[in-house]
Amino acid sequence: MEAKRDGFASKFGVIAAAAGSAIGLGNIWRFPYVAGENGGSAFILVYLGFVILIGVPVMLSEFMIGRRSQRNPIGAFKRLQPGSKWYLTGVMGVVVAFMILAFYSTIAGWTLHYLYLSVVNAFAGLDEKGLQTLFNNFHTSTMMPLFWQAVFMAMTAFVVIAGVEKGIEKYTKILMPILFIIIVILDIRALTLDGASKGLEFLFYPDFSKITSATILEALGQAFFSLSIGMGVLITYGSYIQKDNDLVNVAVEVSFFDTLIAVLAGVAIFPAVFAFNIAPSAGPGLVFLTIPAIFQAMPGGYFFAILFFFLLFVAALTSSISVLEVVVAYMVEEKNMDRKKASIISTILISILGVLATLSFGVLSDFKIFSKTVFDLLDYASANIMLPLGGLLIVIFVGWVMPLPSVVKEVSSGKKRKKIFKVYYFIIRYIAPVAIGLIFLNGLDVL
Numbered sequence: 318m319e320a321k322r323d324g325f326a327s328k329f330g331v332i333a334a335a336a337g338s339a340i341g342l343g344n345i346w347r348f349p350y351v352a353g354e355n356g357g358s359a360f361i362l363v364y365l366g367f368v369i370l371i372g373v374p375v376m377l378s379e380f381m382i383g384r385r386s387q388r389n390p391i392g393a394f395k396r397l398q399p400g401s402k403w404y405l406t407g408v409m410g411v412v413v414a415f416m417i418l419a420f421y422s423t424i425a426g427w428t429l430h431y432l433y434l435s436v437v438n439a440f441a442g443l444d445e446k447g448l449q450t451l452f453n454n455f456h457t458s459t460m461m462p463l464f465w466q467a468v469f470m471a472m473t474a475f476v477v478i479a480g481v482e483k484g485i486e487k488y489t490k491i492l493m494p495i496l497f498i499i500i501v502i503l504d505i506r507a508l509t510l511d512g513a514s515k516g517l518e519f520l521f522y523p524d525f526s527k528i529t530s531a532t533i534l535e536a537l538g539q540a541f542f543s544l545s546i547g548m549g550v551l552i553t554y555g556s557y558i559q560k561d562n563d564l565v566n567v568a569v570e571v572s573f574f575d576t577l578i579a580v581l582a583g584v585a586i587f588p589a590v591f592a593f594n595i596a597p598s599a600g601p602g603l604v605f606l607t608i609p610a611i612f613q614a615m616p617g618g619y620f621f622a623i624l625f626f627f628l629l630f631v632a633a634l635t636s637s638i639s640v641l642e643v644v645v646a647y648m649v650e651e652k653n654m655d656r657k658k659a660s661i662i663s664t665i666l667i668s669i670l671g672v673l674a675t676l677s678f679g680v681l682s683d684f685k686i687f688s689k690t691v692f693d694l695l696d697y698a699s700a701n702i703m704l705p706l707g708g709l710l711i712v713i714f715v716g717w718v719m720p721l722p723s724v725v726k727e728v729s730s731g732k733k734r735k736k737i738f739k740v741y742y743f744i745i746r747y748i749a750p751v752a753i754g755l756i757f758l759n760g761l762d763v764l
């Protein structure tokens with residue numbers, strides 16, 4: 318007996334939910350600092366190349382697997398290739414969901430704390446040094462970061478328990494456009510700072526001498542992370558997409574918006590980095606240092622700061638629910654668990670790992686595995702290793718295992734799409750697997 322599946326009601330709902338997953342801390346927090354650590358512009362060019370050449374086709378492939386199978390990532394492979402080991406790709410996705418949400422919730426918690434700080438006007442009168450001290454004192458402490466992380470995880474669980482469509486889909490449709498407008502306002506302010514041109518040069522004037530194989534792997538990992546691909550989030554969302562929605566359009570639009578927001582975030586942050594003498598390679602604290610500094614120097618900054626951190630929190634939430642949804646959809650569909658119970662159990666388990674991630678900036682900062690803190694290890698292993706590996710398996714599956722007629726049917730969605738199909742199929746059969754494989758081995762220093 319098969320229960321009727323929930324689904325997204327409209328094309329706009331699909332875009333809002335999928336873009337809500339893609340657009341998040343990855344764009345506004347991670348992209349600028351990873352670009353900063355990897356020398357800026359040349360990294361960004363490589364990143365853009367990967368989004369177009371590998372990101373869009375992998376995203377499309379995930380949507381197809383989901384819509385074809387009508388299942389969570391583990392169930393999807395079981396249904397499309399029964400009796401094979403392919404379901405392990407989905408298992409890896411569930412494991413990565415744990416890893417990502419554990420460290421993602423650390424930063425989302427920081428965002429909530431900064432929202433609180435902006436409400437109580439705590440940045441007022443602080444110079445760069447003062448902001449740095451504020452950030453250091455907060456993120457290396459124990460109680461406050463854990464408290465906000467717990468609040469964030471509880472909210473994520475709350476939304477997932479309620480179901481995605483009626484709550485988050487409705488709100489993201491309104492909130493994501495507002496986020497976009499705020500970032501544009503920030504960009505305008507940032508571009509009029511003294512020293513803005515240095516920031517733009519750092520972003521857009523490519524210096525290819527900064528490219529190494531490790532940088533290339535970082536760019537690939539960032540593309541996967543930012544687009545929410547390689548672990549089954551978009552397989553799960555794909556399973557909620559109606560048959561008559563055009564998957565090619567959805568994949569292209571979501572990737573476009575995601576990239577646009579990342580670039581706009583970079584344009585907001587780098588001029589400020591140079592104007593306020595912050596190191597571009599300042600790491601995970603970069604947004605938390607630059608954004609308050611920009612708002613300080615801006616009329617109406619008090620309100621904009623509140624709005625910004627609120628929307629950053631919303632962006633984080635619409636991403637984290639998509640990650641939790643993978644685990645919950647699996648438990649509900651494969652283990653016949655009740656949705657609420659599944660949400661609560663998985664949230665608690667993820668939070669335990671999350672505590673270690675959060676404390677790795679403070680009391681656990683000397684606790685290292687493979688010479689990385691727990692936070693860094695979760696971040697590096699998920700984005701740079703497991704997501705690309707998942708993506709590799711996904712394109713091999715669609716390119717070489719799934720029967721051609723199913724692939725044609727899902728890509729075309731009723732339209733004749735001969736040319737696009739040819740290009741797509743060529744990429745996922747040959748280009749993407751070879752490219753991911755090479756970058757991967759090279760970046761890990763195996764080649």
Ligand code: PHE
Pocket residue numbers: 338339340341342343344417541542543544545546548550636637639640
């Ligand atoms: N894409 C999200 C972001 O940029 C993070 C994410 C990664 C969400 C992987 C789902 C899966 O913030």
